[in-house]
Amino acid sequence: MMQAPTFEFADTMAAPRIYTPEPLTVDATISLEEQASIHLLRVLRMAVGDPIRLFNGDGNEYQAEIVQAGKKQADVRVRGINQSDEELPLNIQLGQVISKGDKMDFTIQKATELGVSAITPLISERCDVRLKGDRMxxxxxxxxxxxxxACEQSGRNRIPEILPVQQMSDWVQDCDANLKLILHPHNQKPLATLDKPYSIALMVGPEGGFTEAEVAQAQQAEFSGLILGPRILRTETAALAAVSVLQYVWGDF
Known part of the structure; x- marks a missing residue:
């Protein structure tokens, strides 16, 4: 393995952005995980001395450079902090009933890009997906x-929490937020008439929608209805449209 020469960064924003679970401090040297190392060394063909950007979910992005390169292992040294994420102006907790195939992946990916703080996969009466044990x-x-x-791609330095799967009935009782919304046309109130909340719990149902009993339970737990125009949206579209509207009205859009 070659030791790195002294390197001066010309354009750190053009450098690839990599996640690591390791604690990051200036002048620390860490070994990247194998998958990240292979991506840098084999796919991107990077070498000792090349700059990269690191984040670990603590809210900072770190400037670093590759200092050792093996076949499947890259060691990097942290040189400084590029930027720090400010606290999100709006804490959005998304309760999303699990959808089939890659639709749930899409929802989580885009909700992360849009700035949600936490996502809880939910099971409802009309949910067609069942997960147990190791599969879950x-x-x-x-x-x-x-x-x-999604954080790597979007430049986000704080990773939203992906919470364990819950029954929808349990989530509506347990979630704590200033404003609770369910995507369903019951007891809806125009957002413009509401005071700005610090936190929102948003619940989105499956393709078959919520049952009347589930809507009644949500209403008893102080959830208000939210509708997004006259069209029926797919579950993955509805979640992202709702988050976008909330970010525009009260968040950082």
């Missing part, structure tokens, strides 16, 4: 990787 654990780990990848 693997799916959660996969969804967390989807969120990390």
């Amino acid at each position: 654990d693997k799916k959660l780990e996969h969804w967390r990787k989807v969120a990390i990848s």
Whole structure:
């Protein structure tokens, strides 16, 4: 392995952005995980001395450079902090009933890009997906990787929490937020008439929608209805449209 020469960064914003779970401090040297190392060394063909950007979810993005390169292992040294994310002006907790195939991946990816703080996969009466045991654990780990990848791409330095799967009935009782919304036309109020909340719990149903009993339960838990125009939206479209509207009215859009 070659030791790195002294390197002066010309354009750090053009450098690839990589996630690492390791603690990051200036002048620390860390070994990247194998998948990230292979991506840098084999796919991007980077070498000792090349700049990269790192984040680990603590809210900072770090300037670093490759200092050692093997076949499947890259060591990097942290040189400084590029930027720090400010606290999100709006804490959005998304309760999303699990959808089929890659639709849930899409929802998690885009909700991460749009700035949600936490996502809870939900099971409802009309949910067609059933997860148990190891299959559930693997799916959660996969969804967390989807969120990390979305942070890498979007420049976000804080990773939204992907919480364990819950029954919808439990989530509506347990969630704590200034404003609770369900995508359903009951008891809806124009957003313009509401005071700006610090936190929002947003619940989005499956393709078959919520049952009347589920809507009644949400209403008893102080959820208000939210509708998004006259058209019926797919579950993955509805979640992202709603988050976008909330970010525009009260968030950082």
